[in-house]
Amino acid sequence: xxxxxxxxxxxxxxxxxxxxxxxxxxxxxxxxxxxxxxxxxxxxxxxxxxxxxxxxxxxxxxxxxxxxxxxxxxxxxxxxxxxxxxxxxxxxxxxxxxxxxxxxxxxxxxxxxxxxxxxxxxxxxxxxxxxxxxxxxxxxxxxxxxxxxxxxxxxxxxxxxxxxxxxxxxxxxxxxxxxxxxxxxxxxxxxxxxxxxxxxxxxxxxxxxxxxxxxxxxxxxxxxxxxxxxxxxxxxxxxxxxxxxxxxxxxxxxxxxxxxxxxxxxx
Numbered sequence: 184x185x186x187x188x189x190x191x192x193x194x195x196x197x198x199x200x201x202x203x204x205x206x207x208x209x210x211x212x213x214x215x216x217x218x219x220x221x222x223x224x225x226x227x228x229x230x231x232x233x234x235x236x237x238x239x240x241x242x243x244x245x246x247x248x249x250x251x252x253x254x255x256x257x258x259x260x261x262x263x264x265x266x267x268x269x270x271x272x273x274x275x276x277x278x279x280x281x282x283x284x285x286x287x288x289x290x291x292x293x294x295x296x297x298x299x300x301x302x303x304x305x306x307x308x309x310x311x312x313x314x315x316x317x318x319x320x321x322x323x324x325x326x327x328x329x330x331x332x333x334x335x336x337x338x339x340x341x342x343x344x345x346x347x348x349x350x351x352x353x354x355x356x357x358x359x360x361x362x363x364x365x366x367x368x369x370x371x372x373x374x375x376x377x378x379x380x381x382x383x384x385x386x387x388x389x390x391x392x393x394x395x396x397x398x399x400x401x402x403x404x405x406x407x408x409x410x411x412x413x414x415x416x417x418x419x420x421x422x423x424x425x426x427x428x429x430x431x432x433x434x435x436x437x438x439x440x441x442x443x444x445x446x447x448x449x450x
Contacts, residue, residue, distance in 0.1 A: 186251070214262050218352050222364055225250050229366040250370065253353065253378045257388075260378045264347070264354035265322075271346045276375035278312050280304045315374030321345035322355040353377065 185193050185200070192198055202221050205211045228248035235246050253263050261268050266276070273279050281303055282292040296303055325341045326349060342348050350357035353370065354377060361368065370377065398414045414422075 210262070215352055222352055222367065226364040226366045229369075250353070250367070250377075251373070252376070263351065264378050265349045265351045267342050267346045267348055271343045273344060273346045276313060276318075276346070276378070278304075313375060315371050318347070318374055319355045319371065322347045322350060326350060326357070 185198055188198060203217055205214075205217055211217060225248070231245045231247045233245050234243045236242075237244055237246075253260065255263075260266065264276075267274060272281055272284075274282075280292055283296050283298075283303070292303065294303060294305065295301065322345070325338065325345060325347065328338045328341050329349070347355065350360065352360055356364075356367070356370065
């Protein structure tokens with residue numbers, strides 16, 4: 184019903200159905216404990232609610248509700264579907280873009296491997312795409328490895344390769360979840376479409392900070408010549424002084440957030 188509304192209306196508070204609010208300020212220690220009551224009701228709604236009277240229609244009707252999509256910021260997506268995140272070799276939930284390990288915790292995804300020069304991906308080429316079945320298989324493989332006594336490092340490598348850490352109650356359900364919520368089997372067919380990427384989160388948390396590092400000369404390749412698009416130290420200092428002067432022209436509560444961008448480029 185909500186998706187039948189216009190795009191300018193469906194996102195307003197009056198059109199939202201708030202099912203629960205987790206206590207803050209930190210994230211829940213067990214997110215599934217908040218999701219189970221919601222999924223229990225979703226399982227009932229799929230079966231149908233009988234004897235419903237609908238305005239403008241005669242008689243009583245049976246209505247059903249289906250769960251289609253999760254919306255939110257990227258870290259919330261990761262918690263919902265138990266994704267490995269940025270420290271996985273194949274973090275993309277649609278095509279498989281394999282990256283290379285830059286250091287202990289970070290992976291980079293250039294078109295070519297910096298050492299072997301092997302092609303990692305080509306945006307104009309055809310890629311092996313993940314399917315709901317392949318995702319379920321990958322997650323099942325990780326869970327089987329976790330159930331066998333052994334080194335945690337082996338499970339960690341499987342998680343990095345497939346991009347997921349464990350079963351998810353709304354994404355790749357465990358056998359126990361399937362038995363408990365038998366009417367939600369249609370979730371398996373949705374696959375990664377259940378949690379689309381939030382582009383704005385990637386832009387503000389990744390692209391913008393890295394761009395500032397490049398412009399200010401902080402993230403410079405050792406031994407490389409000065410690039411035309413990199414700001415000089417004098418220009419950066421001039422921008423800092425202008426920003427400090429600008430604080431006097433705005434309300435104090437807003438001026439507090441106008442910090443030195445060069446010092447706080449990750450904020």
